[in-house]
């Protein structure tokens with residue numbers, strides 16, 4: 001089948017697909033049968049990506065180590081990291097293609113947990129101390145923007161303040177829902193440094209080592225990982241960090257965060273949804289052919305066929321738009337509105353499609369021994385996390401009304 005991908009990327013995609021099928025899928029039953037308990041090490045990567053996904057199982061350290069080694073040896077691990085940082089340089093398109101394949105198993109093949117917003121923003125010292133170890137997976141990070149009063153409007157409502165004191169900054173405030181915060185080695189945290197300017201030059205990004213005196217955590221229980229908290233409050237009480245811990249320029253922290261969200265986080269929501277749905281559709285087709293009621297497999301019923309075709313349509317449409325937008329981002333085009341559309345569709349279509357898959361499986365779809373129920377929660381969360389569907393519609397509506405987008409084809 002023609003994929004329209006460059007040959008090198010197509011080959012890498014096939015390698016990842018085989019690795020996921022041969023190495024990750026066979027581990028799923030064991031993984032799901034052993035949910036992690038509060039305070040327990042699940043043995044796997046402990047990064048923001050895993051925390052957002054909701055860790056729902058455990059594997060032995062050796063098994064995770066094997067997956068990690070395969071990913072590194074095949075070049076998958078850093079394939080999307082820019083070449084100047086030692087990666088494969090496959091860009092945003094490479095990243096979404098890889099990410100889709102990785103999401104075809106609930107046991108996620110480890111890939112570099114690199115904090116993309118650090119590229120081009122670090123000092124040489126920050127690159128050595130944080131960025132390079134993070135690219136290799138030796139350090140994990142968390143991203144702290146949301147607060148109790150500031151979710152959909154972080155720029156306007158952020159309360160966490162950083163005040164200059166000699167060569168240091170002193171930070172006070174509370175962050176909320178921060179994925180992977182408690183186990184991260186460092187936290188990329190936004191704080192208001194100029195209350196007049198706020199998101200227009202008054203918010204700064206700090207690299208905060210974890211632990212740093214004055215910082216405490218409280219767990220938040222979320223349904224995507226019910227047995228062990230992955231999200232936390234971070235309370236900052238006179239947390240003191242030197243000027244050398246500012247990422248990029250003072251006042252430019254909001255822009256740094258948005259750039260990352262637009263170019264990576266939102267596009268990756270598209271590939272996450274298509275990856276999960278492609279695997280789930282495989283499973284539903286197989287199931288519907290062998291599940292018999294009233295003397296015939298349920299696959300013979302139009303009610304089931306229409307659900308299968310609805311999911312198929314969502315996958316194909318979302319995939320091609322995600323890849324096209326990623327390719328345009330790699331060409332340096334402004335894809336802010338398209339990224340919002342992808343994030344919106346990943347959440348809304350992802351959720352409606354996994355709901356159909358669950359319906360096809362009947363009661364089996366609700367058991368926690370299969371990935372479907374876990375994917376259901378995750379794709380429901382996709383309508384909220386990373387900016388709600390309403391906020392992304394707001395971004396699209398603004399662009400439509402001010403005439404900055406074209407839809408004439």
Ligand SMILES: Cc1cc2nc3c(=O)[nH]c(=O)nc-3n(C[C@H](O)[C@H](O)[C@H](O)COP(=O)(O)OP(=O)(O)OC[C@H]3O[C@@H](n4cnc5c(N)ncnc54)[C@H](O)[C@@H]3O)c2cc1C
Pocket residue numbers: 052143144145146150151152153176177178179180222224231381384385386387388389390391394
């Ligand atoms: C599991 C999980 C993981 C998360 N991980 C992180 C993380 O690692 N780092 C981080 O910083 N944050 C994280 N978040 C926070 C997440 O980004 C926010 O929850 C999300 O942006 C929504 O903000 P909110 O919850 O404050 O909703 P609110 O802003 O309170 O919105 C409530 C409702 O009002 C609607 N609404 C708000 N404003 C408008 C408007 N102008 N027009 C129409 N409708 C509107 C919203 O769409 C929503 O339906 C995480 C959240 C969860 C649940």
